[in-house]
Amino acid sequence: MLEKLDLTKEMTKEEYQARMNILEAELGRLQRQCRNLGIPVMIAFEGYPAAGKGVQIGALIHALDPRGFEVHPVKRETEEERMHPFMWRFWTKMPAKGRIALYDTSWYNRVLSERFEKSVGKKDVAHAFDSILSFEQQITDDGVVLIKLFLAIDKKEQKKRFKKLLKNKETAWRVSASDKRCSKNFDELEKVYEEMLQKTDTDYAPWHIIESTDRRFATVKIYTIVINALAECIEKASAGKKEDQKKKQLIDDRALKESILSKVDLNLSYSKKEYKEKLKKLQSKIQLLHGELYRKRIPVVLGFEGWDAGGKGGAIKRLTEKMDPRGYTVIPTASPNDWEKAHHYLWRFWQAMPKAGHFSIFDRTWYGRVMVERIEGFCTTGEWQRAYKEINDMERDLYDAGAIVLKFWMQIDKDEQERRFTARQENPEKQWKITDEDWRNREKWEQYEEAVNEMLIRTSTPHAPWVVVEGNDKYYARIKVLETVVKAIEERLGQE
Amino acid sequence: MLEKLDLTKEMTKEEYQARMNILEAELGRLQRQCRNLGIPVMIAFEGYPAAGKGVQIGALIHALDPRGFEVHPVKRETEEERMHPFMWRFWTKMPAKGRIALYDTSWYNRVLSERFEKSVGKKDVAHAFDSILSFEQQITDDGVVLIKLFLAIDKKEQKKRFKKLLKNKETAWRVSASDKRCSKNFDELEKVYEEMLQKTDTDYAPWHIIESTDRRFATVKIYTIVINALAECIEKASAGKKEDQKKKQLIDDRALKESILSKVDLNLSYSKKEYKEKLKKLQSKIQLLHGELYRKRIPVVLGFEGWDAGGKGGAIKRLTEKMDPRGYTVIPTASPNDWEKAHHYLWRFWQAMPKAGHFSIFDRTWYGRVMVERIEGFCTTGEWQRAYKEINDMERDLYDAGAIVLKFWMQIDKDEQERRFTARQENPEKQWKITDEDWRNREKWEQYEEAVNEMLIRTSTPHAPWVVVEGNDKYYARIKVLETVVKAIEERLGQE
Numbered sequence: 001m002l003e004k005l006d007l008t009k010e011m012t013k014e015e016y017q018a019r020m021n022i023l024e025a026e027l028g029r030l031q032r033q034c035r036n037l038g039i040p041v042m043i044a045f046e047g048y049p050a051a052g053k054g055v056q057i058g059a060l061i062h063a064l065d066p067r068g069f070e071v072h073p074v075k076r077e078t079e080e081e082r083m084h085p086f087m088w089r090f091w092t093k094m095p096a097k098g099r100i101a102l103y104d105t106s107w108y109n110r111v112l113s114e115r116f117e118k119s120v121g122k123k124d125v126a127h128a129f130d131s132i133l134s135f136e137q138q139i140t141d142d143g144v145v146l147i148k149l150f151l152a153i154d155k156k157e158q159k160k161r162f163k164k165l166l167k168n169k170e171t172a173w174r175v176s177a178s179d180k181r182c183s184k185n186f187d188e189l190e191k192v193y194e195e196m197l198q199k200t201d202t203d204y205a206p207w208h209i210i211e212s213t214d215r216r217f218a219t220v221k222i223y224t225i226v227i228n229a230l231a232e233c234i235e236k237a238s239a240g241k242k243e244d245q246k247k248k249q250l251i252d253d254r255a256l257k258e259s260i261l262s263k264v265d266l267n268l269s270y271s272k273k274e275y276k277e278k279l280k281k282l283q284s285k286i287q288l289l290h291g292e293l294y295r296k297r298i299p300v301v302l303g304f305e306g307w308d309a310g311g312k313g314g315a316i317k318r319l320t321e322k323m324d325p326r327g328y329t330v331i332p333t334a335s336p337n338d339w340e341k342a343h344h345y346l347w348r349f350w351q352a353m354p355k356a357g358h359f360s361i362f363d364r365t366w367y368g369r370v371m372v373e374r375i376e377g378f379c380t381t382g383e384w385q386r387a388y389k390e391i392n393d394m395e396r397d398l399y400d401a402g403a404i405v406l407k408f409w410m411q412i413d414k415d416e417q418e419r420r421f422t423a424r425q426e427n428p429e430k431q432w433k434i435t436d437e438d439w440r441n442r443e444k445w446e447q448y449e450e451a452v453n454e455m456l457i458r459t460s461t462p463h464a465p466w467v468v469v470e471g472n473d474k475y476y477a478r479i480k481v482l483e484t485v486v487k488a489i490e491e492r493l494g495q496e
Numbered sequence: 497m498l499e500k501l502d503l504t505k506e507m508t509k510e511e512y513q514a515r516m517n518i519l520e521a522e523l524g525r526l527q528r529q530c531r532n533l534g535i536p537v538m539i540a541f542e543g544y545p546a547a548g549k550g551v552q553i554g555a556l557i558h559a560l561d562p563r564g565f566e567v568h569p570v571k572r573e574t575e576e577e578r579m580h581p582f583m584w585r586f587w588t589k590m591p592a593k594g595r596i597a598l599y600d601t602s603w604y605n606r607v608l609s610e611r612f613e614k615s616v617g618k619k620d621v622a623h624a625f626d627s628i629l630s631f632e633q634q635i636t637d638d639g640v641v642l643i644k645l646f647l648a649i650d651k652k653e654q655k656k657r658f659k660k661l662l663k664n665k666e667t668a669w670r671v672s673a674s675d676k677r678c679s680k681n682f683d684e685l686e687k688v689y690e691e692m693l694q695k696t697d698t699d700y701a702p703w704h705i706i707e708s709t710d711r712r713f714a715t716v717k718i719y720t721i722v723i724n725a726l727a728e729c730i731e732k733a734s735a736g737k738k739e740d741q742k743k744k745q746l747i748d749d750r751a752l753k754e755s756i757l758s759k760v761d762l763n764l765s766y767s768k769k770e771y772k773e774k775l776k777k778l779q780s781k782i783q784l785l786h787g788e789l790y791r792k793r794i795p796v797v798l799g800f801e802g803w804d805a806g807g808k809g810g811a812i813k814r815l816t817e818k819m820d821p822r823g824y825t826v827i828p829t830a831s832p833n834d835w836e837k838a839h840h841y842l843w844r845f846w847q848a849m850p851k852a853g854h855f856s857i858f859d860r861t862w863y864g865r866v867m868v869e870r871i872e873g874f875c876t877t878g879e880w881q882r883a884y885k886e887i888n889d890m891e892r893d894l895y896d897a898g899a900i901v902l903k904f905w906m907q908i909d910k911d912e913q914e915r916r917f918t919a920r921q922e923n924p925e926k927q928w929k930i931t932d933e934d935w936r937n938r939e940k941w942e943q944y945e946e947a948v949n950e951m952l953i954r955t956s957t958p959h960a961p962w963v964v965v966e967g968n969d970k971y972y973a974r975i976k977v978l979e980t981v982v983k984a985i986e987e988r989l990g991q992e
Contacts, residue, residue, distance in 0.1 A: 038838070083793070083851035085897035091846035096838035126622060127896050134889040141882065142840045297579070342534070342592035344638045350587035355579035386637065393630040400623050401581035 001197045001209060002190060004260050004460050007154050009211045016216040023223040024063035026250070030230040031064055031100065037237050038097035040144045043226065044106040047151025048189070049179045050161040051212045056151065057102055059219045060226065069100035074109055086110055087131050094139065107132055111196050116189055117178060129199055136205040145233045146205045147226055150197065151212040155186045191462070198396075198461055203386035209258075209457070221256045228253060260456045260468060261449055264411045269473035282482040283322040289489045290323050290359075296496055297356035299403040301395075302485065303365040306410025307448075308438045309420040311471045311478070312363055315410065318478045319485065320361065328359035333368065345369055345379075345387075346394060353398065365407070366391055370455050375447050388458040395464035404488055405464035408481055409456065412471045414445055497693045497705060498686060500756050500956050503650050505707045512712040519719040520559035522746065526726040527560055527596065533733050534593035536640045539722065540602035543647025544685070545675045546657040547708045552647065553598055555715045556722065565596035570605060582606055583627050590635065603628055607692050612685055613674060625695055636700040641729045643722055644701060646693065647708040651682045687958070694892075694957055699882035705754075705953065717752045724749060756952045756964060757945055760907045765969035778978040779818040785985045786819050786855075792992055793852035795899040797891075798981065799861040802906025803944075804934045805916035807967045807974070808859055811906065814974045815981065816857065824855035829864065841865055841875075841883075842890060849894065861903070862887055866951050871943050884954040891960035900988055901960035904977055905952065908967045910941055 011019075034041060043060070045053045057071060072093050081089045087107060095101035105113070110128040114120045120128070140146050153161075162183055165171040182189050201207045208225050212218040231250035270278070293300065302319075304312040320328055331352045340348045346366055354360035369391070374384040395405050412420075421438065424430040441448070460466040467484050471477040507515075530537060539556070541549045553567060568589050577585045583603060591597035601609070606624040610616045616624070636642050649657075658679055661667040678685050697703045704721050708714040727746035766774070789796065798815075800808040816824055827848045836844045842862055850856035865887070870880040891901050908916075917938075920930040937944070956962040963980050967973040 040838075080851060083795070083853070084849055085893040085899075087893055088846060088849055088897075091840075091843060094839055094843055096835065098838070124896075131889070131893055131896075134886070138842070138886050138889075139840060141879075144840075299579070339592065342536075342594070343590055344587075344635060344640075346634070347587060347590055350584060353580055353584055355576060357579070383637075390630070390634050393627070393634075397581040397583055397627055400620075400627075401584075403581075 001201065001207065001457060001460065002152060002194055003462070003465065004258065004456050005152055005209060005211060006258060006260070006263060007152065007157070007211050007213045009217045010214040011217040011220060013216070016220060019220050020223070023220065023227060023251070026227050027060075027063040027223060027230075028065065030227060030234065031068055033234050034100070034145075034230060035068055035098040037234060039230075039233055039237060040095045040097050041100040041147070041230065042095060042103070042139070042144055043100065043147045043149065044103045044108070045149050045151065046105060046108050046112065047149070047210070047212065048153050048158060048193075049182045050158050050165075050175075051151035051153045052215060052218065053104055053151055055215060056149075056210075056212075056218060056222055057104055060222060061102065063223075064100065068098070069102060070095070071102045071104060074103055074105045074107075085131075086128065087135055090135070094144075107135065108196060108200075112192060113178065113182075116182065116185075116192050132200060133202070136200070136202070140204040145229055147229050148200075148205060148207050149210055149222060149225070150193075150207050151210045151218065153212050157213050158183055158186065194462060198392060201392070201458065202389055203382065206385075206388075211258075217256075221253075224251045224253045224256055227251050254450060257450070258453050258457050259449075260453050261411055264468055264470050266411070266413055266416070266470050266472040268470045268476045270475040270479060272475065275475035275479060278479050279318060279482070282479065282486055283318070285486050286319070286482065286489075287322045287324075289486065289493070290327055292493055293489060294327060294357040296493070297402070298492060298496075299354040299356050299398075299401070300359045300485075300489070301354060301362075301398055301403050301405045302359065303362045303367070303405075303407040304410065305365060305367050305371070305407065306469070306471065307412050307417055308441060309417050309424070309434075310410035310412050311469075311474050312408075312410050314474055315408070315469070315478050315481045316361055316363060319482055320359075323359070327357070328361060329354070330361045330363060333362060333364035345373075346390065350394075354403070356402065366394070367407075367455060367459075370459075371448060371451050372441075374451055375444060388455075391459055392461060392464075395459075395461065399463040404492055406484065406488055407459075407464065407466045408484075409452065409466055409468045410471045410477060411468055414442075416472045417442065497697065497703065497953060497956070498648060498690055499958070499961065500754065500952050501648055501705060501707060502754060502756070502759060503648060503653070503707050503709045505713045506710040507713040507716060509712070512716060515716050516719070519716065519723060519747070522723050523556075523559040523719060523726075524561065526723060526730065527564055529730050530596070530641075530726060531564055531594040533730060535726075535729055535733060536591045536593050537596040537643070537726065538591060538599070538635070538640055539596065539643045539645065540599045540604070541645050541647065542601060542604050542608065543645070543706070543708065544649050544654055544689075545678045546654050546661075546671075547647035547649045548711060548714065549600055549647055551711060552645075552706075552708070552714060552718055553600055556718060557598065559719075560596065564594070565598060566591070567598045567600060570599055570601045570603075581627075582624065583631055586631070590640070603631065604692060604696075608688060609674065609678075612678065612681075612688050628696060629698070632696070632698070632701040641725055642701045643725050644696075644703050645706055645718060645721070646689075646703050647706045647714065649708050653709050654679055654682065690958060694888060697888070697954065698885055699878065702881075707754075713752075717749075720747045720749045720752055723747050750946060753946070754949050754953050755945075756949050757907055760964055760966055762907070762909055762912070762966055762968040764966045764972045766971040766975060768971065771971035771975060774975045775814060775978070778975065778982055779814070781982050782815070782978065782985075783818045783820075785982065785989070786823055788989055789985060790823060790853040792989070793898070794988060795850040795852050795894075795897070796855045796981075796985070797850060797894055797899050797901045798855065798857045799863070799901075799903040800857070800859050800906065801861055801863050801867070801903065802965070802967065803908050803913055804937060805913050805920070805930075806906035806908050807965075807970050808904075808906050810970055811904070811965070811974050811977045812857055812859060815978055816855075819855070823853070824857060825850070826857045826859060829858060829860035841869075842886065846890075850899070852898065862890070863903075863951060863955075866955075867944060867947050868937075870947055871940060884951075887955055888957060888960075891955075891957065895959040900984055902980065902984055903955075903960065903962045904980075905948065905962055905964045906967045906973060907964055910938075912968045913938065 045057055047053055061069060090107045110120060111125055115125050136146060162175050165175050197207050210218050210221050228249045228251055304316060306312050316330060349366045352360055369387040370384050373379045398405050421434055424434040456466050469477045469480050541553060543549055557565060586603045606616060607621055611621050632642060658671050661671050693703050706714050706717050724745045724747055800812060802808050812826060845862045848856055865883040866880050869875045894901050917930055920926040952962050965973045965976050
């Protein structure tokens, strides 16, 4: 969940002030409503050392009535706490109904800093994850609004911040020995964070990642998330639980969300000559690797998603052209038929998963759940919201069973799509490829963009990463797909 | 969940036939309704080798329309299956909407027989539990009715059955080498079963334990469970989901449920002389052990529950009489006050958990959730149903942190209670102990009995067992409590 972040996001002072005027008043109002309705709220702050947790907590409580909240700094366990089960101190620090508790780091310490510092054993880490999931399920079942924030900065920014603190005598003490170790082993720490985010990103207590390089941006994003979470819960509490009303957000948060697609450089291209040379080399390489995979019994799962006319078909064709057809299957995914609809939405994909040594290449995938089904209302809000974890679980199962799992998003811009649609319509041989539905989907471009961005963040994992393919130039896109697959296979074979 | 079972239950042929006439017709009818409503049903059969899974599946399908179900015998993985993730074969064998799938052993193989046979590693077992929980949550979220049956017999019965099979040439082949190993290591196998039952007894997919010594009893119990589960789901599907209507059972299953309390021998007693001698010895022993626990930093959690006037107070008094008062706290649990009500129901108990080396002794406990709150409707059906797992999770957290956890149920019969109530009322010094509420609770004796029996089964675990104390004779009861505590401490200290 961390790898696709854009940590360069900023906000001008003017925009910040304009937004905060509204947000602070709103948060104060919602706090009062929560108090009246007896809703308990827990806000956990986690994130990289020096990401600004303290500063952000300070900014958030600025708008709160001090009689209605408490901040719990979670440091090393006290003697007293060490003499109890590790969740004891959090159970005893739960807010009463109508109150807000903020945690400056939280029960995740056990699986983050303590784990990283190796002060807990492997078995205890596994137990801790069980206890955490059980705790969060229990309290949210009981009506607690639980908001989990993860503040992210990158290696460079962290270094810069530590340096600045260390330079000044009055602040140097704030950089602990543990902070220094974290900074030194940034990549290792990131793995610990990533695993934690994966394991605990549930539908009842999802993680919110806050890009924290710019303090103002982070503050506005945190306010917006907290406000929307409270407003949603207040609406539910006062209207009686209606399972599936579409979430109306009090504050529009689209501008604050990750926009991976907008950052893609669509000018990347190859000349025809470059393309042909590269293609030839890569295709013979993959032919060889395919045999190797077969001998080592390693299954490969490739998923292709992308805009209509994004070039999925062409890429798959070039990928498989020289492969032994007995060793791969291409699975085109249409809308589910009646028999498929009579099963769980993942069922038909499980059917098609490759056996060891084989490729399954999906032309459209299980991600339909969080794109078309979400947008067209083919499933309930709850259903697509919990699908992120369901899908992550499935891909982890595949990975645990030894599979290489890659997912490609074929990205083109709206103009390029129009050019391709028109070209298809004018070409009698390709007319079948374009339908009225394609034009209709096109009208929902912005909605899809939002859904795709969320999907890329929540389901890109080290064991099953998303690869965004710059697709305006077909040559470039096809080569990138081939190169990525080759690289992933070589890496895996290198580990064997 | 296995230790409190009564495996001697039987049913006469006459009763069996009378019941089955009704049950078979009912099941056939419900199968048709499920088909019409498009409800998919999965029934998993697990249990001890030779417990009769095959026979019971045969009995169950007898009432089913063969066009609407399939039986999946789950044996060793095929070559094909081994080449896929381990849940693959179950994902692909899911029933379509309106169909019933029966599994002769199931996805639990990985954490049962395969684990027992050590053909999977420890890490894979942990992964497998994750995958199983995720799978069951996903399919039940999607509307599958999942019924999990665990067929239990004891060591002796199993031996008898194997012997009978082995005696006859035509049946001897049915006893596999693996069965023989299981039989030889019955106790070890039981531990594996117990851990599995604990970890996967969830509110969305609870386990049903079937006492299978008597085939007829088991068949009737299985039919009853399946029928009640289908009827409940059909009602929900056709009435629209009403969160909290009290479950009406189609078939009354009380006679088939565990009745631990009815088996308690209330004639056990000690003479005054015996009592005094034993008491003196045990009290000085516990005094010594208490110091030892303190030095070794072992916390102790004791919970006392029981009928009103069951003798909780007296037992606690004798237990603590000679203990150093700085090392224990007795926590009397009344109905929650407003501040406690403003928190999760477990919160106030977490507050009172002992630190290392100390005793917390609870006079009434968190089990109020599944007794008085259940019966008086102070919480919703969903809330008390998921409380079993919540409580098991909490007690496991305590155990993982090194605590000794014991729970006592002080059992007396209804007549004895009346004698004690009357005696209290007539004794001016004890009048305060008896209230109108006590008399009112007494009227709900049968309801409490049912709730207590279910509680004892679902929450008695090896790391936090229930001890049922025969309480009609106060002397006997007090000595038993002291003896049990002493024994548990000695065992733990022996392990250190």
